Amino acid sequence: METHPESTHARVRRWASTKDAAAHIDRHPEVLRRWHRERTEHQWLPMPRRVGKNLLWDLDELDAAIDGQVDQQGIR
Template sequence: MTTHYESSHPRVRRWANTKDAAAHIHRHPEVLRRWHRERDEHPWLPMPRRVGKNLLWDLDELDAAIDARVDRPEGR
């Protein structure tokens, strides 16, 4: 009997603080902070979770958002 455990377990999220998330996407932390502050200009940016004074970013969501920006046709 074969059991598939992959479908029964939720996805494991990879969380990072702003400094590490910015390094992950090869940007300065202040760029990520500015994008977050200017939500109207950057609606594609996923919302981080606030834990105390810190923001935690889901790296998979951040990757997907960046990839969608890179893959979109010019002029849009």
């Protein structure tokens, strides 16, 4: 009988441009840019990764942050 070590599947990160990430959360790209610029007011927002001049957002982290804000504010 062959045994396999426990699988260590790494999470596949879903990266998106600011435009695509904003569409994913149903917001205008400028809203996401403003939230990023105003970090002190939006500390819950995950940090994007900068690639050249572009920001790339992890969609799973963004979803979790938005869900956390909804849960914190009691919005359903």
